[in-house]
Amino acid sequence: MTSHDNDAFKPIATVDLAIFSLSPAGLSVLLVRRASAPFTGDWALPGGWIHIDEDVDLEAAARRVLKEKTGVETPYLEQLQTTGSRTRDPRGWSISIVYIALLSADHVAERQGGMAGEAEWRPIEGEGVGFPLAFDHASLLKEALGRIRRKVEYSSLPGHLLPVRFTLSELQTVYETLLGRKLDKSAFRKRMSEADFLEPVEGEMRRASNRPAQVFRLKDTRSLALFDRTI
Amino acid sequence: MTSHDNDAFKPIATVDLAIFSLSPAGLSVLLVRRASAPFTGDWALPGGWIHIDEDVDLEAAARRVLKEKTGVETPYLEQLQTTGSRTRDPRGWSISIVYIALLSADHVAERQGGMAGEAEWRPIEGEGVGFPLAFDHASLLKEALGRIRRKVEYSSLPGHLLPVRFTLSELQTVYETLLGRKLDKSAFRKRMSEADFLEPVEGEMRRASNRPAQVFRLKDTRSLALFDRTI
DNA sequence: CTAACTTAGTTGAATATTTACACTAAGGCT
DNA sequence: AGCCTTAGTGTAAATATTCAACTAAGTTAG
Numbered sequence: 001m002t003s004h005d006n007d008a009f010k011p012i013a014t015v016d017l018a019i020f021s022l023s024p025a026g027l028s029v030l031l032v033r034r035a036s037a038p039f040t041g042d043w044a045l046p047g048g049w050i051h052i053d054e055d056v057d058l059e060a061a062a063r064r065v066l067k068e069k070t071g072v073e074t075p076y077l078e079q080l081q082t083t084g085s086r087t088r089d090p091r092g093w094s095i096s097i098v099y100i101a102l103l104s105a106d107h108v109a110e111r112q113g114g115m116a117g118e119a120e121w122r123p124i125e126g127e128g129v130g131f132p133l134a135f136d137h138a139s140l141l142k143e144a145l146g147r148i149r150r151k152v153e154y155s156s157l158p159g160h161l162l163p164v165r166f167t168l169s170e171l172q173t174v175y176e177t178l179l180g181r182k183l184d185k186s187a188f189r190k191r192m193s194e195a196d197f198l199e200p201v202e203g204e205m206r207r208a209s210n211r212p213a214q215v216f217r218l219k220d221t222r223s224l225a226l227f228d229r230t231i
Numbered sequence: 232m233t234s235h236d237n238d239a240f241k242p243i244a245t246v247d248l249a250i251f252s253l254s255p256a257g258l259s260v261l262l263v264r265r266a267s268a269p270f271t272g273d274w275a276l277p278g279g280w281i282h283i284d285e286d287v288d289l290e291a292a293a294r295r296v297l298k299e300k301t302g303v304e305t306p307y308l309e310q311l312q313t314t315g316s317r318t319r320d321p322r323g324w325s326i327s328i329v330y331i332a333l334l335s336a337d338h339v340a341e342r343q344g345g346m347a348g349e350a351e352w353r354p355i356e357g358e359g360v361g362f363p364l365a366f367d368h369a370s371l372l373k374e375a376l377g378r379i380r381r382k383v384e385y386s387s388l389p390g391h392l393l394p395v396r397f398t399l400s401e402l403q404t405v406y407e408t409l410l411g412r413k414l415d416k417s418a419f420r421k422r423m424s425e426a427d428f429l430e431p432v433e434g435e436m437r438r439a440s441n442r443p444a445q446v447f448r449l450k451d452t453r454s455l456a457l458f459d460r461t462i
Numbered sequence: 463c464t465a466a467c468t469t470a471g472t473t474g475a476a477t478a479t480t481t482a483c484a485c486t487a488a489g490g491c492t
Numbered sequence: 493a494g495c496c497t498t499a500g501t502g503t504a505a506a507t508a509t510t511c512a513a514c515t516a517a518g519t520t521a522g
Contacts, residue, residue: 009283010241013326050315052240052324057316082313082328084281085288093283095244095326097313169499184481186501210490211498400470415510420471441519442469467520472513479508486501492494 011084012094015061016047016137018080018144019070021103022161025123026177027148029141030069031133033118038090039134045141046119047096062099069119071110076102076160080144088136098140100147102160152178156197159218167206167213168192242315243325246292247278247368249311249375250301252334253392256354257408258379260372261300262364264349269321270365276372277350278327293330300350302341307333307391311375319367327366331375333391383409387428390449398437398444399423 019030031043048065055061059077067073077099084095108121122129127142151157158174159166172188192198198216205212250261262274279296286292290308298304308330315326339352353360358373382388389405390397403419423429429447436443 009244009281011244011281011283013240013242013244050240050242050324052242052317056318058313058326061315079312081310082289084292084328086283087287093281095289095328097315097326167499184483185499186483187481189500190480207489209498210496211488211500213499398470415512416470417472417511418509421509438518440469441467442471442517444470463522465520465522468518470515470517472515474513475511477508477510479506481506482504484502484504486499488499489497491496 009093012089012091014047014049014094014096015058015065016045016096016098016140017062017065017069017101018045018098018141019066019075019101019103020124020144020148020161021108021121022105022174022177023108023121023123027124028121029124029129030119031122031129032069032120034134035118042134043122043129043131044134045098045137058097059099062097062101066101070103070107072101072103072107075107076157080140080147083136083140096135096140098144100144102157104161104163106163149178156195156218159197165201165204165206165215165217167208167215169209169213171198171216240324243320243322245278245280245325245327246289246296247276247327247329247371248293248296248300248332249276249329249372250297250306250332250334251355251375251379251392252339252352253336253405253408254339254352254354258355259352260355260360261350262353262360263300263351265365266349273365274353274360274362275365276329276368289328290330293328293332297332301334301338303332303334303338306338307388311371311378314367314371327371329371329375331378333388335392335394337394380409387426387449390428396432396435396437396446396448398439398446400440400444402429402447 017030021028021030030046032046034040034042034044046065046069048061048068050058050061051064055064058079062077062079063073063075066075066077078101080098080100082095082097084093086093088094088096124145127145128138129141132138133141148157152175158178159171161174162170168189171192172183172185175188176183197219199219201215201217204215206215207213248261252259252261261277263277265271265273265275277296277300279292279299281289281292282295286295289310293308293310294304294306297306297308309332311329311331313326313328315324317324319325319327355376358376359369360372363369364372379388383406389409390402392405393401399420402423403414403416406419407414428450430450432446432448435446437446438444
């Protein structure tokens with residue numbers, strides 16, 4: 001077996017998404033029911049083929065799949081990892097490029113009805129959803145959760161689960177939900193201020209509670225690349 | 232354009248490697264000269280097709296390519312990222328799964344002669360090698376360097392660039408090389424001890440300098456998974 | 463053979479950062 | 493009016509980090 005160019009094996013390659021949002025129950029992931037073999041009827045992460053004529057690159061393919069399933073066009077999107085093996089799909093060698101997407105609460109609210117038929121939000125319990133998934137998707141979901149939970153420690157990632165404008169108290173609650181522990185208010189505020197993730201929305205105050213609070217928004221996402229430590 | 236299973240577009244997919252080692256000049260990367268179109272004669276990261284019958288998964292494919300180019304069978308190997316687009320290869324849509332490999336000094340020494348004809352070590356200067364590479368490989372190399380340099384901060388990754396057994400002074404020098412700055416000896420030792428990356432080789436001392444030094448080795452690599460924060 | 467030199471490994475004081483918790487103030491609610 | 497809840501700040505104690513000196517085990521020069 002030598003390596004001429006025309007030995008090129010072209011494997012089946014899909015883009016799969018772990019799409020998260022916050023529900024009253026905590027962090028939730030969007031799952032779809034498989035309509036065709038293999039794993040017909042099982043729950044799976046939403047995914048799709050790359051469309052050679054539509055998608056200029058992998059991220060565009062992920063964005064398109066996300067829009068098809070949820071209608072959302074401006075998500076937080078981040079490549080997680082690529083798995084490929086002979087055994088993960090019974091039809092043979094296949095590759096899956098997995099992306100993580102975070103949907104804000106208002107994204108989800110807007111699209112409550114418009115969601116593709118068999119897609120449903122399922123609450124995260126521990127390292128997954130508590131029931132089996134098609135292919136190796138349970139393992140992919142576990143990796144995605146690991147990435148998110150580690151990244152809470154050093155990035156503004158949790159901010160993408162809130163509406164565009166939020167208060168510091170709301171943000172702290174999201175951090176606490178993802179970390180599974182309480183944070184000190186004073187330390188949290190100092191850290192946010194030093195990390196320079198946020199900008200105040202000038203003059204805007206919110207009175208969701210019994211006291212008005214300053215409203216913030218995330219600074220331009222591009223600056224986040226500085227903090228990306230993939231894996 | 233609807234999405235039946237048999238629409239499945241199977242893109243050209245390769246596994247490419249950014250293989251690093253330490254040379255007297257500092258960090259070096261292994262490059263090969265392309266023998267065929269496109270980019271004939273240009274330098275590129277070593278890579279290869281997936282062999283559907285040989286490779287059980289992507290990591291096995293990366294391992295095989297590494298062995299073909301360097302003879303090394305037990306490298307440090309880590310998936311970096313996957314790029315795929317219409318434009319990165321003039322022949323059309325293609326995908327590259329990129330792995331980072333670190334070779335220890337004794338790996339390199341062993342294989343000085345046995346290396347495939349047109350492969351050469353090139354010193355890293357800043358964010359690359361200082362001359363153009365085929366495809367998007369300059370950009371892939373830049374990402375790999377970013378990953379390595381960030382990971383120095385919180386992992387034992389630099390240890391994989393040394394022989395299996397090394398002294399703390401040698402290890403500190405590698406950290407300093409990768410970070411591009413001097414570290415405090417006392418703080419470095421305390422950190423290493425707390426991080427629990429290393430185990431002493433009982434009873435073994437090295438007298439490379441004018442004073443004998445305790446010899447260490449990395450603890451089982453599997454424990455490193457705890458620290459992996461991809462990207 | 464001795465004295466000077468080099469480097470492994472440790473110690474400690476000065477400084478900076480984190481943590482825990484109390485405190486003030488601006489409303490809403492009864 | 494007075495009490496309650498929550499936004500936002502202050503601060504003292506505990507912990508970490510930094511910087512630099514110190515000890516000890518050799519090697520090398522004279």
